[in-house]
Amino acid sequence: MVGAMSGQSEQMVGAMSGQSVHMTGAMSGKKERAYEKRLGKRERRQRMRMTEVFLAGILALGVLLSGCNYEESAKVRDLDAVIVSEEALPRELKEIIDGKKEEAFQLTYTDRDYLYICIGYGKRETGGYSIALNDLYLTETEVVVDTTLLGPESSDQAKKTATYPFIVIRTETSEQPVVFR
Helix, strand or coil: CCHCCCCEEEECCCHHHHHCCCCCCCHHHHHHHHHHHHHHHHHHHHHHHHHHHHHHHHHHHHHHHHHHHHCCCCEECCCCCCCCCCCCCCCHHHHHHHHCCCCEEEEEEEEEEEEEEEEEEEECCCCCCCEEEEHHHHHHHCCEEEEECCCCCCCCCCCCCCCCCCCEEEEEEECCCCCEE
């Protein structure tokens, strides 16, 4: 059997460590390079698949853990609120609102003295809408505002003119971000 194998020795180079098997003498140089190239592509694809699965697992774990850790901050205190009429708005804020009122919006504006919290509900085909301020309070990490758009009482009372309901709430300045609920 030794004579039959002369000139065709097989070498296993790192087969257990994931490296390719190298055979000498069994194939011509061109065929050998093509074989190694195919093995290399196969290994790269396999490693890529393993990497994708690993990253997908990490992402799923991150999503699960981030959902478990969220706790709503406890209310520290209510904030005083003044509903500001359109005529009493600072000129710059009025211009900003006029540019955004076609679509729903949420924004804040601060001047030297106050924080203005603005919520718009976009274009409505009729009038008669009002906006209720349900809550405005401070937590350790944020200012929370909650409003509700109230529709016209009845279709008879609603003007058949397009309106742009919005509310501007003035309160004390705060470095905390505003969360709209």
